[in-house]
Amino acid sequence: MNFQESETVELKSIVVDDIKKEIIAFANCEGGILYIGVQYDGMVLGVDDPDETALQISNMVRDAIKPDLTMFLHYETIDVDEKKIVAVSVQQGTERPYYIAKKGLRPEGVYVRQGYSSVPATNTVIRYMIKETDGDHFEERRSLEQNLTFEAAEKEFSERDILFGTAQMKTLGIMTQDGVYTNLGLLLSDQCVHTIKAAVFEGTTQNEFKDRKEFSGSLFRQMEDVYEYIDFRNQMHSTFQKLRRIDQRDYPETAVREALLNLLVHREYSFRASTFISIYTDRIEFTSIGGLVNGVTLKDVLMGISVCRNVKLANVFYRLELIEAYGTGMRKIQESYAGTGKEPKIEVSDNAFKIVLPNLNLCTQQKDMNMENTTESLRENVVINLAKELGTFTRKDLEKRLDISQTSCGRLIKQMIESGEIVQVGKGRSTRYQLVRQNKM
Numbered sequence: 001m002n003f004q005e006s007e008t009v010e011l012k013s014i015v016v017d018d019i020k021k022e023i024i025a026f027a028n029c030e031g032g033i034l035y036i037g038v039q040y041d042g043m044v045l046g047v048d049d050p051d052e053t054a055l056q057i058s059n060m061v062r063d064a065i066k067p068d069l070t071m072f073l074h075y076e077t078i079d080v081d082e083k084k085i086v087a088v089s090v091q092q093g094t095e096r097p098y099y100i101a102k103k104g105l106r107p108e109g110v111y112v113r114q115g116y117s118s119v120p121a122t123n124t125v126i127r128y129m130i131k132e133t134d135g136d137h138f139e140e141r142r143s144l145e146q147n148l149t150f151e152a153a154e155k156e157f158s159e160r161d162i163l164f165g166t167a168q169m170k171t172l173g174i175m176t177q178d179g180v181y182t183n184l185g186l187l188l189s190d191q192c193v194h195t196i197k198a199a200v201f202e203g204t205t206q207n208e209f210k211d212r213k214e215f216s217g218s219l220f221r222q223m224e225d226v227y228e229y230i231d232f233r234n235q236m237h238s239t240f241q242k243l244r245r246i247d248q249r250d251y252p253e254t255a256v257r258e259a260l261l262n263l264l265v266h267r268e269y270s271f272r273a274s275t276f277i278s279i280y281t282d283r284i285e286f287t288s289i290g291g292l293v294n295g296v297t298l299k300d301v302l303m304g305i306s307v308c309r310n311v312k313l314a315n316v317f318y319r320l321e322l323i324e325a326y327g328t329g330m331r332k333i334q335e336s337y338a339g340t341g342k343e344p345k346i347e348v349s350d351n352a353f354k355i356v357l358p359n360l361n362l363c364t365q366q367k368d369m370n371m372e373n374t375t376e377s378l379r380e381n382v383v384i385n386l387a388k389e390l391g392t393f394t395r396k397d398l399e400k401r402l403d404i405s406q407t408s409c410g411r412l413i414k415q416m417i418e419s420g421e422i423v424q425v426g427k428g429r430s431t432r433y434q435l436v437r438q439n440k441m
Helices: 019-028 050-064 123-134 151-159 166-172 183-188 219-233 253-265 298-302 311-319 329-336 362-390 395-402 406-418 436-440
Strands: 009-012 032-036 073-080 083-090 111-114 117-120 196-201 209-215 236-241 244-249 275-279 283-289 345-348 352-358 422-425 432-435
Touching: 009 019, 019 032, 019 050, 019 083, 019 111, 019 117, 050 073, 050 083, 151 219, 166 311, 183 219, 183 311, 196 219, 209 219, 219 253, 219 275, 253 275, 253 283, 253 311, 253 329, 253 352, 298 329, 298 345, 362 395, 362 406, 362 432, 395 406, 406 422
Parallel strands: 009 032, 196 275
Antiparallel strands: 032 083, 073 083, 111 117, 196 209, 236 244, 275 283, 283 352, 345 352, 422 432
16 A cells, blocks of 8 residues: 555654644545555654544643534544555634634634645635635634633623623623634724724814724724713703703713714724714714615614624623614614704715714804804914013013913913014013014114
8 A cells, every 4th residue: 555645644653732623624625534554755663552543632632722623533443565554634624713722813823725835824815715614604603813811891790780791792692602702702802903093183084183083893882982072072062042051062962972882883894994073163973884684774764773794792791781682873863963954974885984073062163163263363363462562571571461271371482482572582581472573673
């Protein structure tokens, strides 16, 4: 009997640790046979104890390879030239990709057959095998990252007195029954790779940034941090109807909350692109990746019909009482604007979904800005007149004349120096200020 290595045959003289790679590669591809007791050049050496050799390999497969591959292996002792060798037949597994447990679902743990060798699989090949085995539902597929922690998730569950152990994780779909984390687990873990980018713009266009930030980590952490980011900028303005004072925030808190939850729960996580929140003076835009689910129209959404893209993720948020079971989010957003004279808008494309919340206090803000600009202009005139009157003046002279705080006075002086209207003369206790034209004379 002649032995020669090929795409489906591997020869080993003794049992070594690398045998795991060969078995994994065969199981991930078209299967193959591993002969123990045969040198790489085909020379038969034999093994002293075939049963012990088979047991050694069996234990190695059971303890070091995931998912369970034992049912796809068959052991046979063969007599060749009065020597005994062990033939290990490996079938293609049904739960690919198989991998070395300690190294996880990454190239250094997953192997495939390439020619006569077993080589690390690329991330693309690993994703393809996962999709082929687990199907098209992103959240149900096995996560490429298995070293996950759940500090934010544990906190969220604990605050609602809900258990969050291994049994609950399996029930919710965060991990499989074999203890392998799914993509849902990745989304809720502290290692979540998907992010939200938020930006504040000057005016109603994206020409000038005022602030920008990217939020990462568990979806629970992103939810809390992004809401705080928006809430800090969701200002309160007061108006009066006769003697009655009416306080109103720029954006209804209910609308902000529901728009943010929609962004988190309904986005298409198969894409790695970030979702966006853009804050302008007249509106906030929540833009998520992934259009409407097939078969659902914008009219359906506005009527309250809900077909969830991420069913298991939505179920987790429902269990935590963050969302309601029946697509009430859009209706709540619309109702929060009832009687204001303004309406939220929804824009949909093939690959994106946008919710636009109008600023309820836009007119009030513009009036405040005009008043602020007028006040600022009057103060500058006072500074100019003070400089003309005294020639040079100190900060305390200006504080007394305007009856303003040290901080406000310092800010006003800084603005006028930067605009080139006044100049500083001297330092420390001798610091004084004068008009620029006086300095040039």
